[in-house]
Amino acid sequence: MPGDPLTWLTYAGLGVFVGFFSGLLGIGGGAVTVPILGLVFVAFGFPPQHVMPVAIGTSLAAIVLATASSARAHLKHEAVRKDIVRGLAPGIVLAGLAAGTIARLLPTALLKGFFLLFVVYITYTIIFGLKPKTTRPVPGRGGLFGVGLLVGGFSGLAGVGGAMISMPFMMSWGLVFHTAIGTGSAISFVVAIAGVTGFIAAGLGEAALPAWTLGYVYVPAFLGISVTSVFAAPLGARVAHRLPVGHLKKVFALFILVLAAKLFASL
Numbered sequence: 001m002p003g004d005p006l007t008w009l010t011y012a013g014l015g016v017f018v019g020f021f022s023g024l025l026g027i028g029g030g031a032v033t034v035p036i037l038g039l040v041f042v043a044f045g046f047p048p049q050h051v052m053p054v055a056i057g058t059s060l061a062a063i064v065l066a067t068a069s070s071a072r073a074h075l076k077h078e079a080v081r082k083d084i085v086r087g088l089a090p091g092i093v094l095a096g097l098a099a100g101t102i103a104r105l106l107p108t109a110l111l112k113g114f115f116l117l118f119v120v121y122i123t124y125t126i127i128f129g130l131k132p133k134t135t136r137p138v139p140g141r142g143g144l145f146g147v148g149l150l151v152g153g154f155s156g157l158a159g160v161g162g163a164m165i166s167m168p169f170m171m172s173w174g175l176v177f178h179t180a181i182g183t184g185s186a187i188s189f190v191v192a193i194a195g196v197t198g199f200i201a202a203g204l205g206e207a208a209l210p211a212w213t214l215g216y217v218y219v220p221a222f223l224g225i226s227v228t229s230v231f232a233a234p235l236g237a238r239v240a241h242r243l244p245v246g247h248l249k250k251v252f253a254l255f256i257l258v259l260a261a262k263l264f265a266s267l
Contacts, residue, residue, distance in 0.1 A: 010040070011224025019066040019229030024236035030160030030192075031122060033059040034115060035259035037221055042266050047208050050216075052111045053103045054209070056159030057199030057216030058225075060192050066229035067161055067189040071182070073237035079182030081175065087141060089190050091148020092162065096194025099156025100202030100216060111157070112264050118158040119260040125164070126253040135174040151187065156195040161188025181240060 018033050038055040046054065074080050103111055139147070147169055151162040163184030170180040196217065203215030212219045 007220065008224050011221050012228045015062070015066075015225035015228030016232045018062065018225060019069070019232030020236040024240045030059040030063050030155075030158070031119060031164070031256050032259065033062055033225065034159040035119075035256070035263040037218075038112075038263040039259070039266060040221075041218070042263075044210075046210050049108055050206075050209055052108055052115070053100075053199065053203065053216045054213065054218050056103060056111075056115075056157070057100065057196060057203065058218045058221045059159035060156070060195040060199060061217045061222040062225035062229065063161055063188065064192045064196060065226045066233045067185055067192050069230045070233040070237050071186040071189050073234040074182030074185050077178075077182065077237075079179050080186050081170075081179060081183045082186075084138060084144070084170065084173075084183055085186045085190065087138075087144030088148035088151060088162075088166070088187060091145040091150075092152035092187070092190050093148075093194040095149045095152030096156040096191055097198040097201075099153060099195055100198035100200070103157060103199070103216070104202045104206070115158050116260050116264045118154065118160075119257050122164050123253040123257045125168070127250050135172060138173045152191055152194060155188075155191045156198065159195070160191075161185075162191040163188050178240070185237070 014033065014036060018030075021032070034055050037058055038051055041051045041055060042048075071080065106114075138144070147166070151165045154165050155162040161184070163181070166187050167180055167184055170183060171177075175183065200215030200217055203209060203213065203217070206216075209216075210218065
C-alpha cells in the first residue's frame with residue numbers, strides 16, 4: 001500500500017532492475033515490469049479486470065524516464081539513427097494513443113493471452129538468435145509509417161518499449177547490433193510517451209479503479225520505479241558497449257517467460 005515503506009522499497013528495487021537491463025540489453029524493461037507488477041497487484045487485491053490495464057499503463061509510465069536516460073547515453077556513443085526514429089514516430093504515436101482504449105475494451109483473458117504470446121515471441125527470437133537472411137534499404141516515409149504502426153500498436157498493448165519489435169526491421173536494414181540497440185532505446189522512449197498518454201486517457205473515469213491511480217497508471221509504482229531506473233539505465237548502456245550480452249539476454253528472456261506464465265495462471 002502507498003504508506004508502507006516495504007512497498008516503496010519493492011518498487012524502487014524493481015526500478016534498479018528494470019533500468020539496468022533496459023540500458024544493457026536494449027529490449028526495454030516493460031517485458032519484466034508488466035508481469036511483476038501484475039503479480040503484485042493481484043497480491044494487493046486489485047480488481048481482476050483492471051490488473052492487466054493498470055500493469056501495462058504503469059509499465060509504460062515507468063519506462064519513460066529509463067528509456068529517455070538510456071537513449072541519451074546511446075546518443076553520446078553516436079549509436080542512434082535519428083532518421084529512422086523520426087520516420088517511425090508518427091505511426092508509433094498514432095497506434096500508441098489507441099492502445100489504451102483497445103486494452104480497456106479487450107477481455108482480461110485476451111489481454112493477458114496477448115502479453116504471454118508476446119513474451120513467447122521475445123524468448124523465441126532471443127534464444128534462436130533469428131537474423132534476417134538478406135538486407136534491404138531503409139524504406140521511405142510510407143514504409144516507416146507502417147512499421148511505426150506495428151511497433152506502437154504491439155508494444156503499447158504489451159506495455160513494453162518498441163525495441164524488440166523494431167529490432168528485426170533494423171537488422172534487416174543493415175544496422176550493426178550496437179546501433180540497433182541505441183536506436184531501439186530512442187524508439188522505446190517514443191512508444192512509452194505515446195502509450196502512457198493513451199492509457200491515462202482511457203482509464204479516466206473508469207469505475208472501481210484502485211486509489212492512487214491516474215487513468216490506468218498506478219502512481220506509487222510509477223514513482224518508485226522511475227526514481228531508481230533513471231539512474232540505473234546509463235550504467236546498463238555503458239556496460240553494453242563493453243561486454244557481449246548474447247548469453248545474458250537468453251537467460252533474461254527465459255526469466256520473463258516464467259513470470260508471464262505465472263501471471264497468466266494467477267488471473
